[in-house]
Amino acid sequence: MYQGGPAVFPWTADPPGRCGESEHFLDVLLNGVYVGGIYIAISVGLSMVWGVMKIVNFAHGSMLMVAMYSTYWLTTLWGINPYLATVGSFHFSSSSVI
Numbered sequence: 001m002y003q004g005g006p007a008v009f010p011w012t013a014d015p016p017g018r019c020g021e022s023e024h025f026l027d028v029l030l031n032g033v034y035v036g037g038i039y040i041a042i043s044v045g046l047s048m049v050w051g052v053m054k055i056v057n058f059a060h061g062s063m064l065m066v067a068m069y070s071t072y073w074l075t076t077l078w079g080i081n082p083y084l085a086t087v088g089s090f091h092f093s094s095s096s097v098i
Contacts, residue, residue: 067092068089069090070085
């Protein structure tokens with residue numbers, strides 16, 4: 001039951017452990033670099049296959065999803081650093097192709 005007083009919404013309060021906007025900017029910047037690296041890896045793989053075999057290999061999408069899901073589960077279940085999990089899932093997905 002509402003007792004009166006100002007409403008406090010969870011999205012208006014600062015999250016614990018945050019100092020300010022400079023850390024938020026750094027998080028957004030690193031996230032952009034990370035996603036950009038994923039896009040670069042996808043485009044380099046597709047252009048290499050196109051340049052060598054002159055066909056478009058749509059299996060890159062499935063290998064990308066295997067790598068992303070394995071990175072997600074390594075990070076959430078075992079608490080591994082996401083960057084290390086990315087390297088591990090790259091090796092896992094590339095070895096499953098061969």
